[in-house]
Structure formats: C-alpha cells, structure tokens
Amino acid sequence: MTALAKDSDSRITIQKFGGSSVATPSRLKRIAQKIAQDRERWDGMVIVVSAMGNTTDQLLSLAQRIAPAPSGRELDMLLSTGENITAPLLAMALHEQGIDAISLTGLQAGITTHGPHRHARIADITPTRILSALGQQAIPVVAGFQGATKELDITTLGRGGSDTTAVALAAALKARQCEIYTDVDGVYTADPRTVPEARRLMTISYTEMLELATLGAGVMHPRAVEIGETYNIPIWVRSTFGKDDGTLITRSVVEDRQRVRGIAQETNVAKLTVYGVPDRPGLAATIFEALGEQGINVDMIVQNIARNGLMDLSFTVAESELAHARPLLEKQCSILGGKGIDSATDVAKISVVGTGMMHTPGAFATMFRALANEGINIQMISTSEIRVTCVIDEPSARQAVRALHKAYELETL
C-alpha cells in the first residue's frame, strides 16, 4: 500500500524527442529551452533521443555500399552511433541553458537486452546511473533505440525503438508519465493528409493504439504501447514545438457512443502468396519458421480452407523485406511441393480500429459495404476483436480511407 502510494506520487517524467525535431543543432537548442521551461513542473526529468533527421538511413546506406546483407551485430554497432551523436549534443545544449545534464548510451543507462540483433528486446533495466544523475539534480539524456547484451554487445530495438526505450524507462523509474514528442500533434482518426476532416483524439486506449500503431499509423512504436499497457504508464503523444495537449494513451477510456476510433493505412507493404500446396498439418509453421529464422517480420497472414487438398496461403511483409522473403518462399514452396508463388508491391493495407467494434453487429460489414460502394476490390481480409484490415490496390488507398472515415462518421463524433 505504501509502495503504491509512493509510486503514484512520483513526479518523474520521461520526454522522448525524435525524428525531425532533433534534426539540426538549432532544433536541439530549442528542445533544450523547452526542457528548461518544463523542468520546474517536475522533480526529475529523463530525456530519450532518436538519431538526428535521416542519420539512420545514411548509416544504413553506408552499410549497403559495403555489404548487401550485413551482419546484425555489426549493423547494430553502426546504427547505435546515430543516437550516440544526438545525446551528447542535447546534453551540451542543456549545459548552455545552465542545466546539469549527462548523456548516456543504452549500455551506460543500464538497458540490458536479449533476442536477435536489430530486433532485440529489453530484458532488464538497471538505472543506477540515471538515478544517480537525478539525485544530483542532473538530467540524464539517454540514447534511445539501443541496449547491450550481458556480454556488452550493442543491440538495437528495431525501427522506432526509441519509443520503447522511453516507455520502458518510465516503467523502470515508476514515472508519472511518458511524453512522446513528434512531428504530429497527436493521434488522428485518419491521416489528415488523406482525410482533411480527420480529428485529433483526446484519449485512446492502449489496445486501440496498439492496433493503430501496428497498422502503420506511424505515430508510435507498438512495443512501446504494449509496455505502457503492462505497466499502466500514461503516454502523451504531442508535437514538439506545438502548443496542443496532444493525445493521451491510457487505460481508462470509456466512450460508449464511439464505435470506431480511427482508420489506418499502410502502403509500404508487399503481398506474397504461395499457391497449390498439398494441405497437411504444420504447413504454415514450416513456412513462417523459415522466414522468422531469417529475421523477416511477417505481418498479416490469410489462409483459406483447402480446395481439392490444395491450399493457398497469403501474407504481407514490409516492402523492403520482399527481396529477402521471395527467394526463401520459393525454396519453401518447392520443398512443400507447391505450384508456385506470387508477389505484388502495389497493394495497401487499410484498417478500421476501435474497441467499439467488439460488440457492434455490422461494424465490420460497414467497411466492406463502403469499399464496395466505391468499386474497390478487397484482396485479403483479416480481423481481430477490435480491428478489421483489408488489402486493396494501392492506387485506391486514399479513396478508401476517405470513404471509410465518412462511413463511420468519424468527422462528426
């Protein structure tokens, strides 16, 4: 009871700054000014930063010029330098504001990971140095996106992993909240570039945000949302230099009237199909184990019932993974005696997300009807309790999102 009271009394906040908001020295200076202002409201602040602008892409491109498929260990070592540049620069900018600050790599911050390189998971956080800095009224500036194994090998947490660093630190430090500063000022009912009527949500539940994050709403890393849910960390998604409150991701969202919370779209996606495979148990396991061993993240899997003992199986991967995935699938197809494989990149995934869908008869059907009314063909369908996703032709994506936003009356709620 005492421990609980103490936790909820915590006056520590985590602020994560990423993407374009840390792209230049002058923006880092503005962030330092912002931190200086926010500081008075908190007993302790911990900052997490991403790589500056397109540094990560530049580093990846250097690696590509040397090796088409570089080793995960070496790639992690290379990519971690991106955040290791931002962190000391922001610490320097804080010093210029008269604030004591020290930069910490993931290793120095005590972030231990397990699992494969490039997609490592945080196993444990021993925040000795962070606590010691906070005890001295200094602000720790932690390089996001990275950790280290017990053998001190550098690992990275996958794209967008700085969000994960921030929320995991919030959990480890029992922080009051975690603030994710980004280019957008919150979570919207749809991408405002596609749907001008899209509204910013004041609050969204972890579960709903998780579906939106997984489905390419692009605002937050899904694993960060998961950790937030597990440890019940309120997460704010806000614009770095904007004035709005942003969107609060939290557990306690009760909105009866609301059936659907947002429409997500994803176009950097490729569709793969293996067809005419003799049906037998363990088929899917064989195929997806082979892909998993090569570190390929498979997204949406659709398998229909077999016809004449032959089975077709489709799934999507990130477009950038297709070159890796296709030859692997060809090999599996030949091993399994399938007729052939097929792939396409001109597809888009459109999803409708909302807890309200759970107990709302016809909520799924609204989506299919809306798409049919627009003459848009549905290639694949996959559903969860609170989400329905359709794969359609990429050129129709924009039209589909706008039609769905209207069909679910998201602009009026």
Added chain:
Amino acid sequence: MTALAKDSDSRITIQKFGGSSVATPSRLKRIAQKIAQDRERWDGMVIVVSAMGNTTDQLLSLAQRIAPAPSGRELDMLLSTGENITAPLLAMALHEQGIDAISLTGLQAGITTHGPHRHARIADITPTRILSALGQQAIPVVAGFQGATKELDITTLGRGGSDTTAVALAAALKARQCEIYTDVDGVYTADPRTVPEARRLMTISYTEMLELATLGAGVMHPRAVEIGETYNIPIWVRSTFGKDDGTLITRSVVEDRQRVRGIAQETNVAKLTVYGVPDRPGLAATIFEALGEQGINVDMIVQNIARNGLMDLSFTVAESELAHARPLLEKQCSILGGKGIDSATDVAKISVVGTGMMHTPGAFATMFRALANEGINIQMISTSEIRVTCVIDEPSARQAVRALHKAYELETL
C-alpha cells in the same frame, strides 16, 4: 627466459588504418582485400581504425553550433562515434571477403583510461574479447582513439589517438610489430611538398621520431611512439595502398655518419607573450597551471633572464587554442602585475632533429647560419638534446625548410 622466447615468437600484428584511407565504403573494401592478402603471413591480426575522412571535424562542428566550449565528457561521447562507425563497416567488408571479424569499441576492447576527457591516457588494457576473437580465427576491428573509465564513461585519447590505441594494443598483446597505414609512404627528411629533394628514411629511432612527431611532422602521434619505445614495439609507417616498405621506427638505429635526420615544420601555431611581469619564484608555474587546468596544451616555452626585475615569457599553442588561451593569459597577467600580453598567429616552428646533434659541435649553429643567410629573423629558440626549434615568420617557413635541408645535406645522405 621462456616468456621472452615466447614473446619474440609472437606472430600477431596490429594494423592501423586512418585518415583518407578509410574515407569511403570503396576504400574500406580495398582495405578488407588487403587484410585478406596479408592474413596468411600472420597467426593473428588486430585492426585499429580511425574515423572516416573528416567525420571528426564534422562532429566538432556540430558541437560548436550548440556550445562554444562544450563539456569534455559530452565531446568525448560525441567524437567516439566517428570510430564507432568505421569499425563495424570494416568488419562488414571483411565478412564480404569471407573473413570472420567483429568490431569492438574501446570499451569493449578492454581499454581503460584515466586522466581528463579529450586527453585521456590508457591506464590498462584487458584484451579478453580480442583474445577470444583471435582464438576463434576472427579478426577484431577496434575503434581507435577511445577508451572508457572504470565508471564506463567514454574518453578519447586526443587527436591522432588511434596510433596510440594501435601501439598500446601491440604492447598488450605482445605483438611482433605494429603497422601504421597512412596517406604517406614513410617518414621523410622533410615534407616533400616543401622540399622536393626530401628522402624517405628506411629506419628512424623512437627518440628521433618522437621529436619529429611532436614537432608536427604529422605522420604519427607522439604518445604512440613513446609507448613503442617503452615496450620496444617495431612500428612501420607505410602507405595504405602503396607498395613500398615504408619507414621502420625501432630502437636499434646506428648511423654514425648521419648527423641530422629530418626537418619538421609546423604552421598551425600561435605565439603568446606575457611581458613586464615582476620576477618571482613560481611565476611560470602559476601561469601554466592555469592554462593546464583548462586543458590547453602549451608547446614551446621560452623564458629569458629578467631585466630590471621584470620578466618576459613566451610560448606557443596550437592556433585553434589561441581563443581559449588569450583571455586566460590576460587574467593571469593582471593577477601577476604584468604590463600586458601579445599574441600572433603568423608564425611557424621549424625544427632540425637527429640523435647525431648530441655530440656534434656546431650542429645547432648550422641552423642559425642557414636562416641568417636567407635573411630570416629568429623570434624564439628552444633546444633539446637532439633537436633545435626556431619560431620564425610564417611566410618564410618554406624557404627556411628548403635552406635547412640543403645546409644539413639531407638530400645527399
């Protein structure tokens, strides 16, 4: 006796690649090919790399845009990323050659340092991971220029510190030799761009190289030479992609006929004078302690006898340090009751170096005469046992070096 025999049997070599030879991915690929070829001659190779091209300058410039005088700790964190980019890229390039390799930061390589940030010194090397890699026939690629304190704070070893990393690793691993690959193909009697007749030396002693290195011959970091001398590590200075043997820095150089080994020149130098200071004990200590505390490396110090109880004291610093040093000296001057200070950047240091100078009457005078014959005024003089250095006007530097090269007959020996 057994241990000694074992040491001399070592078939490990250290190869250090720096500067422009690691500037691009294609050059890293060529280095990987070179290592693949050299590999057969050795039982174990350890590679040390510098930052790519002008990365270090770019990082410094980022810091300058945020803070005019950034904290040493944060600057070390920032600058170390330069080498941390090269190392994994070279490891990837080695993988492409079918060679097992792992990159290691200074921390991972077990390089522990003490002393101030930006100018840390190697206290100890615990090469556990390097030895484990060598035991598995893998090539460790170590990020040069850096280490870590016992508290795991990142430190750097000062400009050119990758040479120090390489020679210190050679000592720790009892390597047969250390090879420093660079843009030039060896140590010359003078800068060939200034003196076309300059000759490459086949061998040079540690002591002579130390004077040349300190005096801006620019080929090697002086601390690396010192460590080489202490542990008697043969050091080769060679061109990365050239075919010549280069210059061997070693203990056993016996060349009776040779009186002077080379002429060094340095133009990125500033001269500072504090004049009219009431003479009393501890004067120099007061001034240079103040500069030392701010991390300013003072180079050549000249203090003449006092006249009328008043003393003038001159010294040189790197041109880039002048902006820091001048206000500090002004403060010290006012504290000590001096008349004023003076500084100039249009000066050059010209040095004549060679063990032969020790017991050669008139060897110093040859320098002064040669400069006088050219009508070049000498502003400051400083000598060591094997070196004489004059500060002159920068515009006369080229003329002075050519005249000295001729006066000491370096082109004919």
